[in-house]
Amino acid sequence: MDPVLGRLSRDSNKGNPMNKPVIGFIGVGLMGHGMAKNIVENGYPLMVMAHRNRQPVEDLLHRGATEVHSAREMAEACDIIHLCVSGSPQVEQLVRAPDGIIAAGKKGLIVVDCSTSDPVSTLQLAEELRGAGMDLADAPLGRTPKEAEAGTLDAMVGASPETFARIKPVIDCWAGLVVHMGEVGLGHKMKLINNFVALGYAVLYSEALAVARKSGLSAEQVDSVLRPGRLSNGFYETFMKWTLERDENAHRFAITNAHKDMRYLSNLANSIGAVTPVQATLRNAFAAMEAAGRGEDYVPMMADFIAEANGLDDSKA
Numbered sequence: 001m002d003p004v005l006g007r008l009s010r011d012s013n014k015g016n017p018m019n020k021p022v023i024g025f026i027g028v029g030l031m032g033h034g035m036a037k038n039i040v041e042n043g044y045p046l047m048v049m050a051h052r053n054r055q056p057v058e059d060l061l062h063r064g065a066t067e068v069h070s071a072r073e074m075a076e077a078c079d080i081i082h083l084c085v086s087g088s089p090q091v092e093q094l095v096r097a098p099d100g101i102i103a104a105g106k107k108g109l110i111v112v113d114c115s116t117s118d119p120v121s122t123l124q125l126a127e128e129l130r131g132a133g134m135d136l137a138d139a140p141l142g143r144t145p146k147e148a149e150a151g152t153l154d155a156m157v158g159a160s161p162e163t164f165a166r167i168k169p170v171i172d173c174w175a176g177l178v179v180h181m182g183e184v185g186l187g188h189k190m191k192l193i194n195n196f197v198a199l200g201y202a203v204l205y206s207e208a209l210a211v212a213r214k215s216g217l218s219a220e221q222v223d224s225v226l227r228p229g230r231l232s233n234g235f236y237e238t239f240m241k242w243t244l245e246r247d248e249n250a251h252r253f254a255i256t257n258a259h260k261d262m263r264y265l266s267n268l269a270n271s272i273g274a275v276t277p278v279q280a281t282l283r284n285a286f287a288a289m290e291a292a293g294r295g296e297d298y299v300p301m302m303a304d305f306i307a308e309a310n311g312l313d314d315s316k317a
Contacts, residue, residue, distance in 0.1 A: 020044050021079035023170060026071060026094060027115070028056045030252060031141060032084035034148030035114070035174040039082075040065050042173040047074055071097065075104030080167060084114040084141075087260050088121040095125055107133035112167055114139050114155075116195065116257070118264040119188040120271050122158075126184045135163050136184055139171060140191035144238070145252055152176035156194070158187035192265045196279060199258050201235050202299050203282045206306040209243065213312055219243050242300035255302070256295035259286035 022045045025036040033056035040046040046065040051057050061067060068074045071094045074081060081101065083091055091113055095101045101111060111129060113122065113136065126136040142154030155175040157164060164180050171178050181190050212222045223240055226232055241250035262283035269276045289297070289305045297305075307313070 021166075021170070022047065022077060024048075024068075024074040024078035024081035025060075025065075025084070026074065026081065027051070027084035028060060029053070029084070030145045031114075031148045031153075032056075032082075033059070034145060034151070035082065035084065035153070036060055036065070037063060037149070038151040038174045039170060044170065044173070047078055049074060070099040071095075071101050072099045072104045075101040075106045075109055078106075078109065080110045080112060080170060082112045082114055086257070087115060088118040088264070091115055091117055092121060092125065095129065102128065102132045102134070105132065109134045110137060110163055110167060111135070112137045112139050112171075113188075114141055116140050116191050116261050116264070117188050119185045119192070119268055122188050123185045135160070137163050137167055138184060138187035139167070140187055141175075142177075142191075142194060147176070148174065155179070156181055156187040156190040158182060158184045158189075160184070189268065192261060192268060195258070195261045196265055198235050199262065199286070199299070200278070200282055201233075202239060202258070202302055203285045205236065205239055206285075206303040209303050210306045210310045210312065213307065214310055239300045239303075242298070243303050248298060248301075251298055251300050253299045254295065255286055255289050255297050255299060258299055259283070259290050259295070262286055 020043060023039050024047045025032060025039065026049045028036050028048055028051050036046060036048060037060065040060065040063050046060065047068050048057055048060050048065050049068055049071065057067065068077065083094060085091060085094070093100065095111065111134065117138065122136070122138050129136045137157060137159035139155045139157045142156065143152070147153045151174050153175045154177045155171050157171065157178060157180050159167065159180070160183065168178060181187050209219055209222060213219065223244060226236065238251040241247040262279065265279060266283060269279065285302070289302060294305060
């Protein structure tokens with residue numbers, strides 16, 4: 001281990017009579033910042049890696065975190081590393097690169113992948129990490145950046161019972177609901193199923209609003225019936241905030257990420273021989289919006305995209 005990092009790791013544990021494990025966090029973006037904040041504020045020594053947006057990094061350093069400059073440096077100094085990045089290519093790079101996690105050779109290290117990743121890739125990485133004396137847990141997230149800041153996310157965890165027992169106290173810092181799905185890989189599989197249902201709602205709501213408007217009903221009229229009835233849910237409420245209130249922060253999940261998740265689900269379906277005609281249709285809806293240059297729009301803005309395809313000016317009458 002680099003002598004400076006060794007000192008930093010020891011210094012991180014000063015004033016920590018319970019000798020809590022040193023936690024690393026890579027990916028302190030919309031979701032990761034709140035998660036990391038709750039870890040360090042619960043008394044865990046925290047190390048973070050440089051991010052393209054310095055503001056969340058600087059905030060965490062102000063709260064007591066230490067900054068490192070590569071995944072290998074972090075792995076040498078930490079006991080548990082959280083990854084909260086865009087997807088499997090980024091996770092694979094962090095694990096396999098010459099300056100990545102495996103290169104550290106840190107026996108007993110646990111990598112917790114909180115990204116929405118491809119389960120096929122997750123299982124391959126788990127095998128590689130085990131071969132290096134490390135372990136992988138998948139703990140993808142449910143809910144939004146608001147809950148990340150509050151420490152009340154949902155976590156769907158795939159891990160051995162022993163690994164789950166080690167990481168759960170840390171996950172409890174940022175999650176209000178922690179469900180151990182079973183062996184590694186099952187967390188990412190459940191996350192894709194969860195997003196399949198959610199993104200199916202998004203396409204369904206968007207098309208329903210377009211049909212309603214073309215037939216003479218307003219978005220407000222549709223909402224007056226759906227919101228108080230059995231068809232309402234938490235996803236509906238945040239989705240409709242864009243259409244009704246133009247609140248772009250209510251549901252901050254980009255179209256490009258939605259399309260990526262549905263590609264991962266297609267890969268999973270192919271790997272197990274599942275027939276998924278509905279999933280293929282809604283995946284194409286996100287593909288069309290991204291191809292039209294709208295990939296950075298948030299998911300509720302699909303209502304605008306489908307409205308425009310129907311000759312309407314936007315999603316609200």
